[in-house]
Amino acid sequence: MIVVRTVADLRSALRDRRGGRIGLVPTMGALHEGHLSLVRAARARNDSVVMSIFVNPTQFNEQADLAAYPRTEESDVALAAEAGVDVVFAPDAAEMYPDGFATTVSVTGPVAETLEGAQRGRAHFDGVATVVTKLLLAALPDAAYFGAKDAQQVAVLRRLTADLNVPVELVVCPTSRDDDGLARSSRNARLSPDERARALAIPRALQAVTDAAASGIRDSRALRDRALDVLAEGMIALEYVAFVDPETFEPAAQVDRPTLVAIAARVGATRLIDNTVIDAGGA
Amino acid sequence: MIVVRTVADLRSALRDRRGGRIGLVPTMGALHEGHLSLVRAARARNDSVVMSIFVNPTQFNEQADLAAYPRTEESDVALAAEAGVDVVFAPDAAEMYPDGFATTVSVTGPVAETLEGAQRGRAHFDGVATVVTKLLLAALPDAAYFGAKDAQQVAVLRRLTADLNVPVELVVCPTSRDDDGLARSSRNARLSPDERARALAIPRALQAVTDAAASGIRDSRALRDRALDVLAEGMIALEYVAFVDPETFEPAAQVDRPTLVAIAARVGATRLIDNTVIDAGGA
Structure with missing residues (x-):
């Protein structure tokens, strides 16, 4: 090399x-x-x-x-x-x-x-x-x-x-994740053990949305509420939970086609992002 | 083809x-x-x-x-x-x-x-x-x-x-020119015979600046005045006569290195541009 x-x-x-x-x-x-x-x-x-x-x-x-x-x-x-x-x-x-x-x-x-x-x-x-x-x-x-x-x-x-x-x-x-589910990021090195534990609310929130969509919920406001409930447990400074078209980033009110769920939040001084694509319409 | x-x-x-x-x-x-x-x-x-x-x-x-x-x-x-x-x-x-x-x-x-x-x-x-x-x-x-x-x-x-x-x-x-000196441009087709004759003031002005620089004039305001005198004969609507660095287009007050002289003007409804590089410093 x-x-x-x-x-x-x-x-x-x-x-x-x-x-x-x-x-x-x-x-x-x-x-x-x-x-x-x-x-x-x-x-x-x-x-x-x-x-x-x-x-x-x-x-x-x-x-x-x-x-x-x-x-x-x-x-x-x-x-x-x-x-x-x-x-x-x-x-x-x-x-x-x-x-x-x-x-x-x-x-x-x-x-x-x-x-x-x-x-x-x-x-x-x-x-x-x-x-x-x-x-x-x-x-x-x-x-x-x-x-x-x-x-x-x-x-x-x-x-x-x-x-x-x-x-x-x-x-x-695909996003690479540690065993605990946190998306790998060079910025993760800055998290204290306590911050890291709280940061796990982010992948958990994405999972909760995925599960809710799989259960038949299509309204993105309702899905967003599920995410907010989980994120609240992490005591993190949420910047956004958004449901958008994965290509154009136009907002998606209904999850009736592949939809990107994107989260950004600060945990302590560290800004983290994560996302997943859900496709309730195709389920 | x-x-x-x-x-x-x-x-x-x-x-x-x-x-x-x-x-x-x-x-x-x-x-x-x-x-x-x-x-x-x-x-x-x-x-x-x-x-x-x-x-x-x-x-x-x-x-x-x-x-x-x-x-x-x-x-x-x-x-x-x-x-x-x-x-x-x-x-x-x-x-x-x-x-x-x-x-x-x-x-x-x-x-x-x-x-x-x-x-x-x-x-x-x-x-x-x-x-x-x-x-x-x-x-x-x-x-x-x-x-x-x-x-x-x-x-x-x-x-x-x-x-x-x-x-x-x-x-x-190099700029391609008709026999009368006018820079070739697709827009020239729009000029009436009278406009075309007046447009020749543009290449003549560039030539006057080149000659003046060759005679030892270095001050771009003095050179610009030569151009304006010639352009006035064409009764054309001048947009600019500029002396600039050919690469950065920073204004050149003195022609002590290769300098671009650029002219833009309207002749009737047709907008024309032309330019030349002078290098009095190297002469």
Whole structure:
């Protein structure tokens, strides 16, 4: 495995690999089992696997969150090598945003402006859209791998890759969860044992909604109430429980087709998100 | 030569050509000798030449200009074939901007916000940046060819292709001029004989500035006065005469390095632009 720091070196490293399929796993480092499951998915369907590691400053809406974001490159590189990554692309901010950088890729509409877009501000998804466009065009992979936990990010990226004719397949892998059900996130490392126990209300709330939908409840307000009951036990600062179309993020009043249930909450100082797709209509 | 209407068909048509170099000439049709000089430049350095023909509605700031823009696809296709184009990509607006389209590529700063960006509004270069990004990613050419007449557009596109890591070389070809000196433009067809004669004040003004700079004048206000004197003879509605850095479009008070002199004016109902680069410092 090689580690490259510049777009030029990345392209050189990939030149001889273009005869086969290339898979890209974009990450912000602080690798956990969730990232490694993306690498395994990429490994199974591609001849070469590239992982990018870049803590993208433009998508952080809080300087404290950016400053606290774990940076563990040495162990990340070791984990990537072990998981079968061929090329790690780990640029610094000056390589990605040199002096004079002045271009933004922006998606509008509910998919980018509601929920995470509303809570974190417009700049968040502009930052995500711009950096992922750069990563995709630097590596030109056949496929790029993302976790379902970041459902809205995936929907924004589906919109932008279709709209801009970016020649890539986006592959969404199931959310990786710890044994206790908590969605794996690099931010989980910041939770105290007590906070972690309270955070479990989030996956429990999603399960309660799934069960209620399976029992025949279609009204999303009624389903939301089930989630709120469970979340109340966690004493967490809820930001939203939303029922939306998984592609457009238009609100879904009735769960009569596949519907994304998305939750964002703060547990102590740590902001967590999680989601699931329910399909009561198809049951 | 084949004509394709969809991105999917364009990619199919180019699949077997990727072993060699591909050159792209983006146009809005209404082909004239200027476009054909771009095709010749592309032909000389590439194994395959693609021409796109698309009158992009999102870059027009005036509906009247869009409605009046000449559409001559049949003769364009014949001219393209004669000039050695291999593939014409002529999508309709629904192929480029399907329902739900929601993505914009935007460049900020003087390069996109002054002169044409100020006169035509922010949406103009957003429209250019977005459609050219789409065309580049649909065709993935090795090189794309533009005329120097659209100097600010080229500077915006240089910024965005560098910023977004679009893997393409931008090639700028000299402005093509009629025998009388007028820069070739599809919009020239709208000029009456009298308007055309008056429009010649624009290239004459650029020549006067070039001569004055060669004679040792460095102050751009003094050079600008020379241009204004000549333009006054044309009785045209001047929008701007500007002296700027050709890359950043920052204003240049002194011509002590290569400096772009850009003019925009209306002659009757027709808006014309032209420019030249002077380099008094190097003389």
